[in-house]
Structures are given as structure tokens and as C-alpha cells.
Amino acid sequence: MEARVSDGRDISGEFDGSDAGRAVRRDGAVRAAVEQGLLGPGTPIVGLLDVAGIRESAAALRAAFDAVTAPGTPVLHAFAVKATPLVPVVRLLHEEGIGAEVASPGELALARAAGVPAERTVLDSPAKTPDELREALALGIAVNADNPQELERLDALMAEGTSASPVGIRVNPQVGGGSIEALSTATATSKFGVALRDEGTREWVVRAYLDRPWLTRLHAHTGSQGIPPALMTEGVRETYALAEEINERAGRRQVDTLDIGGGLPVNFASDETTPTYAEYARVLREAVPGLFDGRYGLVTEFGRSLLAKHGTIVARVEYAKSAGDRPIAVTHAGVQVATRTVYAPGSWPLRVAAYDGKGQPKEGPDVVQDVAGPACFAGDLLAVGRALPLLEQGDYAAVLDTGAYYFAHHYAYNSLARPAVHGFTVDETGTGTGTEAGAGTEAGAGGVAFATVRTAQTVAEIVAEAGGEHADALTGELRPGRAGAV
Numbered sequence: 484m485e486a487r488v489s490d491g492r493d494i495s496g497e498f499d500g501s502d503a504g505r506a507v508r509r510d511g512a513v514r515a516a517v518e519q520g521l522l523g524p525g526t527p528i529v530g531l532l533d534v535a536g537i538r539e540s541a542a543a544l545r546a547a548f549d550a551v552t553a554p555g556t557p558v559l560h561a562f563a564v565k566a567t568p569l570v571p572v573v574r575l576l577h578e579e580g581i582g583a584e585v586a587s588p589g590e591l592a593l594a595r596a597a598g599v600p601a602e603r604t605v606l607d608s609p610a611k612t613p614d615e616l617r618e619a620l621a622l623g624i625a626v627n628a629d630n631p632q633e634l635e636r637l638d639a640l641m642a643e644g645t646s647a648s649p650v651g652i653r654v655n656p657q658v659g660g661g662s663i664e665a666l667s668t669a670t671a672t673s674k675f676g677v678a679l680r681d682e683g684t685r686e687w688v689v690r691a692y693l694d695r696p697w698l699t700r701l702h703a704h705t706g707s708q709g710i711p712p713a714l715m716t717e718g719v720r721e722t723y724a725l726a727e728e729i730n731e732r733a734g735r736r737q738v739d740t741l742d743i744g745g746g747l748p749v750n751f752a753s754d755e756t757t758p759t760y761a762e763y764a765r766v767l768r769e770a771v772p773g774l775f776d777g778r779y780g781l782v783t784e785f786g787r788s789l790l791a792k793h794g795t796i797v798a799r800v801e802y803a804k805s806a807g808d809r810p811i812a813v814t815h816a817g818v819q820v821a822t823r824t825v826y827a828p829g830s831w832p833l834r835v836a837a838y839d840g841k842g843q844p845k846e847g848p849d850v851v852q853d854v855a856g857p858a859c860f861a862g863d864l865l866a867v868g869r870a871l872p873l874l875e876q877g878d879y880a881a882v883l884d885t886g887a888y889y890f891a892h893h894y895a896y897n898s899l900a901r902p903a904v905h906g907f908t909v910d911e912t913g914t915g916t917g918t919e920a921g922a923g924t925e926a927g928a929g930g931v932a933f934a935t936v937r938t939a940q941t942v943a944e945i946v947a948e949a950g951g952e953h954a955d956a957l958t959g960e961l962r963p964g965r966a967g968a969v
């Protein structure tokens with residue numbers, strides 16, 4: 484198989500086979516989406532998910548920790564559902580041996596709808612209500628308490644009855660931040676967890692465990708994109724040292740499981756997967772060998788690194804124009820699907836690949852151009868001054884690496900509809916004939932089969948979600964005491 488990305492570069496020597504395979508599959512999926520009518524003038528934007536790529540990442544995560552843990556060590560990899568809150572994705576990961584980390588009643592419901600059992604689910608949120616805590620304990624879901632007040636609520640609930648839930652405390656090791664302030668969870672003043680280096684806090688945490696035999700876990704998540712792995716490792720080391728201290732003072736192995744969070748950064752600059760799970764696991768094992776010798780069970784909570792590189796937003800170029808000599812492609816992908824990139828382009832640059840109206844990688848010399856979205860504000864730009872083959876009317880712009888925190892995180896600006904999301908598999912045997920499609924999939928040209936992961940939002944749904952059934956709410960007789968007033 485020839486390893487070429489859509490800009491024609493030969494990338495065979497640049498990265499391993501699975502990264503190259505992913506780029507080739509993506510090109511095949513874009514073409515097939517156009518050929519099969521999932522994308523076109525009437526459906527100018529879709530999200531595509533590479534099922535084989537997701538399976539590969541899940542397998543790589545499992546293998547990375549299998550390679551560094553003592554045989555028999557319990558390891559739960561819990562997918563941070565917020566990264567891609569789509570039920571079929573959570574189900575696919577569950578089938579690949581990955582559980583769920585949830586942080587709201589909605590995410591818990593998604594994980595349950597996907598069939599993830601309670602013992603493979605972890606609840607972490609900084610604002611859990613008493614009802615949420617009660618439900619989690621009743622279900623037997625692992626809970627990480629964020630702060631002393633939450634621990635008091637848990638005290639009261641634990642006194643009411645027994646629960647199968649493993650319970651821990653989330654600590655902030657305060658090891659410092661990364662390059663993206665908004666995603667740095669281990670700064671001195673981060674809002675998450677118990678700030679371990681604040682005066683008196685470490686002793687408070689140890690006492691909290693000594694007073695509560697049911698506290699058996701310890702949790703830290705030191706940040707997401709922008710945190711260097713060395714800093715993540717430092718956070719894990721601090722957490723491990725605290726577990727050792729608690730267990731020594733307790734005179735028993737009270738803390739039996741460490742939850743080391745997620746946060747492995749993703750490379751948005753090329754198709755290369757870097758850093759890899761295997762590299763991170765090796766670094767961790769070198770820095771904190773005691774964590775892997777079988778005395779502790781492990782929980783991880785990766786999100787972005789499992790899904791980002793397997794998602795692509797493809798949007799039709801509705802118009803091509805120019806302003807001040809700058810070509811501008813006006814597409815259907817903007818702030819509604821790439822919110823972070825549009826509002827904070829410096830922190831969240833995304834690659835854009837150009838395809839022609841048939842979904843074939845576009846050839847031609849690079850032209851510096853802007854790639855704009857459909858929303859009505861000037862800053863709705865996916866890329867500014869980007870060198871690409873010139874995008875023309877009816878072409879497609881593919882926004883790469885958008886499988887996590889992008890098309891599943893719709894932002895309702897301008898009442899733009901949530902696009903459909905389709906999963907795809909590519910027949911890589913190279914026969915080029917259609918694949919055998921199972922229930923719910925549509926086999927087609929080029930050996931690419933699609934399955935609907937999420938249907939597009941309809942205009943009727945937009946009206947309903949915008950209070951359509953309460954159209955008269957404000958113009959009727961709204962006075963205290965009158966029917967209709969809440």
C-alpha cells in the first residue's frame with residue numbers, strides 16, 4: 484500500500500505502518516462518503532470515525548500497560564467519555580476492553596446505554612450532587628471525592644448502608660501547568676481535587692484515610708493537552724508517594740489502587756502518533772517502578788489520545804471568494820464543530836486537507852488561503868493563511884484529528900445543526916469491491932462501509948430545543964399566580 488497523505492507527500496518513511504494506514508483509510512472514506520451520498524450539496528458537513536483506528540488505539544493502550552505491569556495486576560482503562568460522548572463509540576471501546584470515566588449524570592447515562600458495567604465505570608466530577616453520589620454508590624461505581632465537603636457527603640451515605648463502590652480522593656499534586664492554561668489541572672490554584680502542597684493538607688489527607696477504612700483509592704489527573712509527559716509523570720510519582728505514606732501509617736495496604744488519570748497529549752501537526760502509550764508507560768515505569776510491581780491496581784482515564792486521530796470533519800466549500808487578495812474558502816465547518824480552534828487558534832491549530840468535488844485528494848500548488856466556517860462572525864475561521872491546494876466551490880475541506888472534543892461537542896451558534904457522524908471501515912485486502920455489510924451498515928464503492936453513529940440534527944429538532952413548544956410563554960399573561968407561570 485502506498486503511504487501518501489492527501490497533499491501528495493510520500494510519508495512511508497515518516498511513521499509506522501498503522502499511522503500510514505490511517506491516512507490512506509481516511510482518503511478512502513472521504514471519497515466513499517461523496518460517492519455514497521453521505522456528503523454533497525444537501526448534506527454539506529459530516530463527521531467520520533475510523534473504526535479500525537479506534538480499535539488500534541485501544542489495543543495499543545492495553546498492550547502498553549500489559550508490557551510494564553506485573554502479571555495479574557488489575558488494570559482498568561476507563562475512557563474519559565467527555566472526549567467523545569457518543570454511545571456507539573463507548574460501546575466499541577467497551578468491546579475493546581476499555582471502561583468509562585464519567586463526570587455528569589449525562590455521561591453516566593451514556594456509559595450505561597453503551598453497556599459499560601458499574602465495575603468498569605469511574606465517576607469524577609468536581610460538583611457531584613448528593614443524588615449523583617447516592618446513585619453511584621447504589622450502582623457500585625468507583626467514586627473519586629474531589630474535596631472535604633464531598634467526603635462529608637460520602638461519610639453520611641456510607642453510614643446509611645454498604646456499597647460495592649471503591650472510593651478514593653482526588654489530589655492535586657500541584658506539580659505545575661503546561662502550555663494551555665485552561666487544561667492545566669495541577670497548578671497551585673487548579674480547581675480540581677485536594678491541593679496536596681497547601682499547608683496542612685497532606686496531613687489532612689492521610690488522616691482522612693486513617694479514619695475511613697473504606698477509602699481505598701487515590702486519584703490524580705494532572706492535566707490534558709499541553710502537559711509534557713515528564714510533568715504528568717511527576718504528578719503520578721507524587722501520588723504514589725502519598726499512597727505509600729498512607730499505607731505505612733495505616734500499617735496495611737489500605738490504598739490498593741491508583742487512578743493516574745489521562746491527559747496524554749496528541750500530535751495535531753502530522754499523522755504521526757506521538758507520544759505513544761508505550762513510550763508513556765515506559766517512562767512511568769522508570770520513574771515510579773513501585774507502581775508496577777503488582778502491589779497496586781491501576782486505573783487510567785485517557786480521552787483525547789484514544790480518539791482524536793480517528794475523527795475527521797468533512798465540509799463542502801459552499802463558496803470560494805477573495806478579500807484583500809486573500810482567497811477564502813467558505814465551508815460548512817466552523818465554530819459549531821471546532822469551537823476551541825476558532826476561539827483559541829493559537830492553542831488548538833488543526834490540519835486541513837483539500838479534496839475535490841469527487842472526494843479525491845486535491846492536486847496543485849499550495850496557495851495561501853483562509854478556510855472559513857459558516858457562522859456569522861468574522862473570527863469564524865478554521866485556518867488563517869494556510870498553504871493548501873486552492874479550495875474551489877464544490878470542493879471539500881477535511882479537518883483532521885477531530886475525533887475528540889470536536890464534532891461531538893456541538894456549539895449551537897447561529898442554530899447550526901449538529902452534523903451526522905458515521906463510522907467507517909475500509910476493506911484493506913485491496914480488492915476494491917464492496918465489503919460485507921452487517922446490520923445498519925451501508926457497503927459501497929471502494930470497499931468502504933459506513934454505519935450511522937449519530938444522525939444529523941433536524942431543523943424541527945432545533946426549533947423544539949429552542950423552546951418551540953413554549954412559543955407563547957412570554958407574550959401570554961405572565962403574572963405571578965397565573966397559570967403558566969413557574
Ligand SMILES: *Cc1c(COP(=O)(O)O)cnc(C)c1O
Pocket residue numbers: 563565566584607704706707708744745746747784785786787788
Ligand atoms: C478530561 C479528563 C480526563 C481525560 O483527559 P484527556 O486529556 O482527554 O486524556 C481524564 N480524567 C479526568 C478527571 C478528566 O477531567
